[in-house]
Amino acid sequence: MKAVRAFALLATTALAACAPTAGTELTDVRVLAEFDAAAGQNAESIAVEPGGDAVIGMIGARQVVRVRGDGGAKVLAAMPLPAGGDGTTPVVGAAQVTGVARDPGGAVVFLYAAGRGGMTGIWRLPPGATEPHLIVPLPADTMPNALIVDEAAGRFLVTDSTGGRVWEAPLHGGEPAVWSADPALAPSRFFGANGLKLHGGAVWVSNYDRGTILRIPVQPSGAAGPATVHATGLAGVDDFDFTGRDDEILAALNDTSEVVVVAQDGTHRVLLDGGDGLQGTTAVVVRDGTAFITNGALLGGDRPALRVARLVAGGLD
Structure with missing residues (x-):
């Protein structure tokens, strides 16, 4: 009888180890x-x-x-075209505003990829101001895409999608430097390093072409360690964010118009897709149990939008 009980216990333990665990779901999408x-x-x-x-x-x-929370919108800044046209931004051609963030003083900071020196870089719009100013110039041949504020280290971090790099620059402005040019950040045809987050003592970066999410440890000196691949099979992965459940991630897949949840072991499943109104999903941000999701509608569709959804525990990883 003891042997039977022991076998039953082993079988139960094995099944529990193989059983899927509860994961995040998105509900009340609007x-x-x-x-x-x-x-x-x-x-x-x-x-x-x-x-x-x-x-x-x-x-x-x-x-x-x-x-605003009621859906009303206001243009805070509109960037001028470079003199003589906008056809020199690497790969994409047209000048464009990309990543946005807030600095510790409450200013809006954003990236402008202009294909021109003296215009490409990080711009700052102080609270109440109507005119932004360039605080970190980036080389004209960069394609700055995502921007985060690393307040603890006193720096900005920026992905360069065509250069396959992550740049750093002081929060007060000034000259940038390449923080990481790990080969895993490089593009294979179009964009490499894309989305960007700081989490758990590491910088996390998505690679659009390779369909990966990478983890780059931050060394005690603040320098970049070697990149490791956390997740694969995420075709056209753009921006992403952490759900607050350890290393669980919500990621926007531009190519397939999906939002997926990436479990701690790197596996993923689809939460939302075109049937939920997604068109060229470009970004997802999680705040206080709410996911903010943008439709870029660049590769298809004609309805760029901002959607919100509620995060709940449940489902299967």
């Missing part, structure tokens, strides 16, 4: 704001403000837009 595709308002990135408003970078319109 449109918070729709944008003007004809005007180039292809939503690219999201920065959620303390009061719950969302600041959005608009690619083709070269705008930074604030969306």
